[in-house]
Amino acid sequence: MNIYLLSPEISLLALALVVILLDLFMDRKWLLGVVSVVGLIVPAAFTVALWGTNQTAFGGALVVDQFSLFFKLFFLVVVALVILSSTDYAHKFAAFRGEYYAILLLATTGMMLMASTRELISIYVALELTGISLYVLTGFLKDDKSSEAGLKYLLLGAVASAVLLYGMALVFGLTGTTHLREIATAISAEGLLSSPALLMGIVLLVAGFGFKIAAVPFQMWVPDVYEGAPTPVTAYLSVASKAAGFAVILRVFYEALGPASLDWGMIFAVIAAITMTVGNVVAIAQSNIKRMLGYSSIAQAGYLMIGLAAASTTGSSALVFFLVCYAFTNLGAFIAIIAISNKIDSDQIADYSGMARRAPLLSLALALCLISLAGIPPTAGFMAKLYIFSAGIDSGLVWLVIIAVINTVIAAYYYLRVVRVIYLGAPLSEERVPSSGALRAALSFACLGVLALGIYPWMVLRIAEVAASMLLP
C-alpha cells in the first residue's frame, strides 16, 4: 500500500488544520484567506504529479486513476475561486474567518475522497464529511435566513442519507460485499438482475444521490438553501457539491451496476426530463436572483443527467465536460452577484436595474455568464450542451434531447430577462459598485474559462474523454 496515493487529501487536511491553528495566533485575519489559497498549490501539485497513475490502496477502497485525479484538480480550482471571491463577503462573519476557510477546505477534502473511492463505506463517510461541512457553512451567517436554510439542509440531507444507506444495506445484503467491482461480479454471477430487492436498492440509491445533485423530486431544498446560504457558499454548493454527486453516481452506476445498465439508464432519462422542465418553468417566476439561479441549477442537473441516461463512454465524457463548463459559468455568475449584492445589499432582480452603468465590467461578466448558462455561442455553455445532446442522440434518446432543446428555449427567456434589466433598466442610483482585487481576479479567471471553453474546447474535451474512459473495465 502506498500512502503517497493519498497525498492530495492529506496535504489538504493539513492545510485546513494549519488555517485553524493560525487563526488562534494571528490578528490580521485577512491573511488566512491568502494562506488558504496559496496553500492549495501543495495538494494541486501532488494531484498533477500523480496524473497517469492507475492504482488502488486500502484494500481497493481508494482508487487513484485519471478520473479521480481530474475531479480532484477540478475541486481544488473551484475552492480556490470560492475562497478568492469570499474576501469581499467575509466581513459579515469577521470573527469566524478561520473556521470558514477551514471548513471550506474540509468539505473539499470530502469531495476529493468521494471522487476516488470504490467502496460503499468510504463513499458514505466521504459523502457525510462533505455534507456536514456544507450544513455548517450554510448556517454560517447565523441570521434568520441563513440558520433556517442550514437546518432545512441538514434535516433533508440527513433523511436523504438514511434513504441512501437503506439502499446500500440492500445492495450489500444481496451481494455480500461493499466493493463496487465485486458487487458487479456478484450481480452477474448470481443472476440478481431480475431481483426486485436489487431494483429497490437501486431506486433508493438513485433517491439518495439524487438529493446531492438536486434532481426532481429531491430538489425541494435547493431554492431555500441557495437563498439563505452566504453567497460564496451558494456558489460552492451549486458547483462543487453537484459535481461530487455526479462523480459518485458515475462510479457507482458504471462500476457496480454496469450489468444492470438497461434499468438505470431509463430511470435517469425520465428523471432528467422532469428535472429540467420543473427547474426551468419554476425559474421563470422567481424575483430573487439567487433563488432563480437555484432553479436554474436544478435545470442544469437535468441536462447533465442526459449524460447518465446515455449510459455510454461518450455520455460520461460529455457529462464531465459539461461539469467543467458549468463550473466556470456558474462561479462567474455568483462571483459577480457577490460583488453587486455587497454594495446594494439585495438579491432582488429588480434592484439590478441599470447596473451596467454603475458597474460596467461586473455587468459584462454577469451577462456573459448568463448567456453561457442559456447556451448561446460562443460560450462554454453552448459547447457543453452540444456535446451532451449529441451523446444523448448517439444512445437513441432522441425524445429526451427534443425535450432538452425546448427547455433551452424556455431557459433563454429568464436568463436574458436579467441581462435586459441590467442593460436597459434605469439605474436606481449613480453610486459605483466597488470590488476587491481578489474577487476581480477570480471573476476574470472564470470569464476567461467560459470564453476559452466556448472557442477552443478540444483540450479539456480530450482530458474529459481520458477521465471517462477510466470508468469501464
Added chain:
Amino acid sequence: MGVGLEHFLILSAVLFAIGLYGVLAKKNAVVILMSIEIMLSAVNIAMVAFSRYSQSITGQVFVIFIMVVAAAEAAVGLALIIAIYRRRKTVDAEKFDLMKW
C-alpha cells in the same frame, strides 16, 4: 420456528417507515431529528442482520461508521436548532417559513 433473516428485515422496514412518518408528520425540529435517528437505526438493524446471515463482518463495520457519523450529524443539527431558537424562540419547523419550503 426460529427467528430468521426475514424477521429482522421486516422489523427494519417497519422501523424505517416509522422514522419516515415522523420526519414528514412532526412539527418539532428536535423530534424530526430523533425520527432521522430511528431511520438510521433501522438501517443498522438491516446491516447487522445481513452481516450475520452472510457470514461477513463488513456490515458490522459499516454500522459502526454509521453510528459515528450520525452522532456528528446530530451534534451539528442540535447546534443549528439552538442557533435558530436563540433568534426566534421556537423550534417549530412549520414556523421556519421566511423562505417558502
